[in-house]
Amino acid sequence: MYKKILKIGWALLWLGNGANFQLGAIDWPTQTGELVRDFGSNDGGTASVGETFVGTGPVHAAGGGELVFKQDSSTLANRLPSPLGAWVAVDQGDGIVGIYGRMENPRDFQTPIQMEKGTILGTMGKTGWTGATGFYFSLYDRGERQWINPALVLTPNPNERPPMVRGLYLVTPEGTKINAAQTKQIRQGAYRLLVDFGESRGAAKTYALIPLRTQWYINGVAQGLLLLETLETKNGQRMVTENQKKAVDQVYQDDQTIDMGTGLFNRGKATLEISIRDKAGNERNTTYQLTVE
Structure with a gap:
């Protein structure tokens, strides 16, 4: 380590x-x-x-x-x-x-x-x-x-809001994007998870921006992890920590979402969970109940 x-x-x-x-x-x-x-x-x-x-x-x-x-x-x-x-x-x-x-x-x-x-x-x-x-x-x-x-290392901001997720999408191998909040049923198979982090703001220094740590789970089993402590440059490419070091252009999408990796959904009942934590220690867990055919 x-x-x-x-x-x-x-x-x-x-x-x-x-x-x-x-x-x-x-x-x-x-x-x-x-x-x-x-x-x-x-x-x-x-x-x-x-x-x-x-x-x-x-x-x-x-x-x-x-x-x-x-x-x-x-x-x-x-x-x-x-x-x-x-x-x-x-x-x-x-x-x-x-x-x-x-x-x-x-x-x-x-x-x-x-x-x-x-x-x-x-x-x-x-x-x-x-x-x-x-x-x-x-x-x-x-x-x-x-x-x-x-x-x-910044002095904590006492007015900071808890982190939030504006959108969560499952993407099929064919590229079909499914809004996790608007579906109860999906087909068995592997899906990429795309996350759209809400960046709402109110008064000065009262904001909710991208979390420091994001992890998602299928039936309690950890899948992708995004950790935003550092961003490094390697061979001219900017790298981000997502389970392992990956090129930023593989993770950050043009539609403002972030690719959290691929997970396998097996037939039956499935719980999709995403857990996010910001720099002040605020946490939010959101779950979605799905039927997998």
């Missing part, structure tokens, strides 16, 4: 199978922005490796460290378009880099420079690949070449 200890601020983060971690190692990089896309969310058929906020106001350093890179709006015109727009990178130690992008303009820092947690880096903007004013935040482990889910 692979484990690695990463020191981020005051906390120790254990990554790997059966990971343990301490929340609160870093602070929210905004006090006014609303989180609209979470780490691991389906972003047009690929997995988001960071968190997207919308709103206005300052962007703060989530953790202390050394500012090692800065690109502002004045330099963008002389370069190829960047998805991050105006952005900065803060080395938080042990190979962990905090990246803050799509800002209006970073402050006029000279790099490299040491800074404390909470330092204002710039203001939310509309640079890079975005259609709304806000900013983008991600954590990258240079040593392991993987993106870390900020939820593992």
Whole structure:
């Protein structure tokens, strides 16, 4: 079993199978922005490796460290378009880099420079690949070449809603999609399970986004497991943990669903169950009773 200890601020983060971690190692990089896309969310058929906020106001350093890179709006015109727009990178130690992008303009820092947690880096903007004013935040482990889910170390949000599933679909080998909530009877055989995670939002920082852990079962027997602690890059491909490491384009579908793998339904009564848990420990289990012919 692979484990690695990463020191981020005051906390120790254990990554790997059966990971343990301490929340609160870093602070929210905004006090006014609303989180609209979470780490691991389906972003047009690929997995988001960071968190997207919308709103206005300052962007703060989530953790202390050394500012090692800065690109502002004045330099963008002389370069190829960047998805991050105006952005900065803060080395938080042990190979962990905090990246803050799509800002209006970073402050006029000279790099490299040491800074404390909470330092204002710039203001939310509309640079890079975005259609709304806000900013983008991600954590990258240079040593392991993987993106870390900020939820593992962000201060918990007490207003967070329990996770939810907006749609659950069984797909036949021929490609027929069956809505599990609208059927009571299916034919015997193997089915892929597609999940559409609801991403409803209310007031600022009151949201339900993609769960940290998703597991599904047939008659109590575990099938696919999706764990969104990290996303790694291997041979130029982004990889996600679904039972084992898989290429993101095999799991994330263009219709915003996520492929949870294949399960076999035998003739008789069957209970389809999906269990989801978010970073705050909120859980939700949903079951469907099916007759298999």
